[in-house]
Amino acid sequence: xxxxxxxxxxxxxxQANKIVAETHAxxxxxxxxxxxxxxxxxxxxxxxxxxxxxxxxxxxRGYPASICISINEEVVHGIPSxxxxxNEGDIVSLDIGAFYKGFHGDAARTLPVxxxxxxxxxxxxxxxxxxxxxxxxxxxxxxxTDISSMVQAVAEENGFSVVxxxxxxxxxxxxxxxxxxxxxxxxxxxxxxxEGMTLALEPMLNAGGYQVKSLDDGWTVVTEDGSxxxxxxxxxxxxxTVPRILSEI
Ligand code: MF3
Ligand code: CO
Numbered sequence: 226x227x228x229x230x231x232x233x234x235x236x237x238x239x240q241a242n243k244i245v246a247e248t249h250a251x252x253x254x255x256x257x258x259x260x261x262x263x264x265x266x267x268x269x270x271x272x273x274x275x276x277x278x279x280x281x282x283x284x285x286r287g288y289p290a291s292i293c294i295s296i297n298e299e300v301v302h303g304i305p306s307x308x309x310x311x312n313e314g315d316i317v318s319l320d321i322g323a324f325y326k327g328f329h330g331d332a333a334r335t336l337p338v339x340x341x342x343x344x345x346x347x348x349x350x351x352x353x354x355x356x357x358x359x360x361x362x363x364x365x366x367x368x369x370t371d372i373s374s375m376v377q378a379v380a381e382e383n384g385f386s387v388v389x390x391x392x393x394x395x396x397x398x399x400x401x402x403x404x405x406x407x408x409x410x411x412x413x414x415x416x417x418x419x420e421g422m423t424l425a426l427e428p429m430l431n432a433g434g435y436q437v438k439s440l441d442d443g444w445t446v447v448t449e450d451g452s453x454x455x456x457x458x459x460x461x462x463x464x465x466t467v468p469r470i471l472s473e474i
Pocket of ligand 1: 281282283285286288293302320321322331332333394425
């Protein structure tokens with residue numbers, strides 16, 4: 226069941242997402258060669274709590290940290306560690322959730338560490354663009370997979386593939402609400418979009434094949450072929466006109 230939110234509830238969700246966006250801006254300044262992913266997690270956790278929110282991910286199904294940090298071929302759900310140091314040329318995805326006044330905010334960005342390859346730069350760019358093209362489809366009267374198919378179109382026309390096993394989601398009082406939002410497939414299917422739907426759209430694009438696997442830590446998802454992966458996520462609200470992106474400052 227898809228839970229519609231009132232304008233007042235969406236305003237609160239915007240506050241939760243603003244904390245997420247501010248945490249992203251704060252951590253983007255810290256991303257540099259030499260920092261460990263544990264240090265980024267610690268700084269992010271503190272920043273979220275200082276804003277009066279709670280990290281949504283901490284303890285979620287046993288997830289042991291506050292921020293998901295995924296490097297290079299890691300797609301999502303990388304676990305911060307004192308042994309993982311960022312190196313020049315890496316790309317790093319930060320996925321951040323904050324729970325504030327009863328609602329979750331959720332957003333992810335992939336950032337360059339120092340100078341990166343042209344391919345990596347293009348992957349980050351196209352992943353972001355796939356979100357921005359797809360979100361235009363989030364208008365009342367359209368169908369859910371109009372969003373999905375646009376992500377896939379942008380990814381594939383640029384030579385990248387779209388992860389199938391992980392999807393976007395509705396979001397609100399719970400971090401994961403209905404509907405699931407695939408980033409691939411034909412348009413014109415799924416629920417009709419309605420004013421008051423709040424959705425986390427999160428394209429995950431790979432430079433190689435779309436196949437992924439999970440590591441033995443039970444969390445980290447990596448590309449099967451070892452190719453680079455990027456992630457771009459925002460929480461949005463469907464309105465009576467154009468969608469409202471809640472997690473951009
Ligand atoms: N943004 C992710 C999602 O949408 C993060 C959840 S992972 C966990 O599903 F760490 F919280 F488990
Ligand atoms: Co999400």
